[in-house]
Amino acid sequence: MMKKFFKKHFIFARVLVLYFVGAVLISLSTFFFYYFRTPWVLLIIIVAVCTISYFGPLWCRIFLKSKPYKGKYEERLYSFTKNQEIDLQGIYSIDSTSSQAFTCGFARSKSVFYHSNILKNHPYDEIEAVMAHELGHQAHDDITLYTSITAIVLVLSSMINVALFSYIKTSSLVLLFFCFLTTAISLPIVLAISRWREGMADQYAYDALRDKTAFARFLERLLKYYEKENGVKVEKTISWVARLFLTHPFIYDRIRAFKT
Numbered sequence: 163m164m165k166k167f168f169k170k171h172f173i174f175a176r177v178l179v180l181y182f183v184g185a186v187l188i189s190l191s192t193f194f195f196y197y198f199r200t201p202w203v204l205l206i207i208i209v210a211v212c213t214i215s216y217f218g219p220l221w222c223r224i225f226l227k228s229k230p231y232k233g234k235y236e237e238r239l240y241s242f243t244k245n246q247e248i249d250l251q252g253i254y255s256i257d258s259t260s261s262q263a264f265t266c267g268f269a270r271s272k273s274v275f276y277h278s279n280i281l282k283n284h285p286y287d288e289i290e291a292v293m294a295h296e297l298g299h300q301a302h303d304d305i306t307l308y309t310s311i312t313a314i315v316l317v318l319s320s321m322i323n324v325a326l327f328s329y330i331k332t333s334s335l336v337l338l339f340f341c342f343l344t345t346a347i348s349l350p351i352v353l354a355i356s357r358w359r360e361g362m363a364d365q366y367a368y369d370a371l372r373d374k375t376a377f378a379r380f381l382e383r384l385l386k387y388y389e390k391e392n393g394v395k396v397e398k399t400i401s402w403v404a405r406l407f408l409t410h411p412f413i414y415d416r417i418r419a420f421k422t
């Protein structure tokens with residue numbers, strides 16, 4: 163029953179997961195800073211965030227069991243990335259029946275990850291369109307930006323939470339409440355930045371693709387697989403409130419933009 167509710171309200175479910183991850187990270191860094199109370203903790207947080215982000219592709223290999231993509235489109239995809247003047251460390255496939263893709267890593271660790279369903283069941287022009295969007299993120303240095311934002315949010319919220327808490331000095335549950343509060347304040351800002359950068363990556367793909375409709379077809383197929391897999395129907399309209407919780411621009415707006 164719970165599962166069905168979250169599948170139906172998938173935007174809400176995704177935000178809840180993001181909120182949970184954010185709250186755990188902010189709580190960990192705040193309590194770490196509170197107990198050791200030295201600026202070195204803040205420096206350790208910054209170094210840890212940058213290191214974890216740089217080795218993102220390695221975590222995907224370990225935890226998502228991604229494998230280097232060696233299929234029939236390998237050469238074409240690498241030559242497309244060369245044409246876009248972006249050097250990827252690797253293109254990887256993750257065993258999955260959904261059609262998601264993402265990029266992670268920066269500098270020499272830039273990599274693109276496809277859920278295997280895309281590579282198996284989408285035509286090449288759609289696979290290339292997805293690559294164009296992911297390369298857009300790398301061309302705009304989005305991973306460096308997200309890494310910096312994460313480090314800034316963690317350091318600032320730890321400092322503010324500890325300063326406020328030291329002022330009122332009550333139970334450490336209150337400090338935890340401050341962590342939940344700072345997460346709730348930062349999340350809408352982070353989501354707005356994410357929508358902006360996703361829109362920029364779409365624009366990059368639009369400029370890079372000869373046939374722009376390929377990305378619209380990819381998104382339509384992604385929706386079809388998503389609806390089939392989860393037994394839900396994604397509405398063609400969305401309220402302005404629900405839009406504030408999206409990580410990407412609204413999917414039907416994106417489809418429309420690539421059809422013109």
Ligand SMILES: [Zn+2]
Pocket residue numbers: 295296299360363
């Ligand atoms: Zn994206």
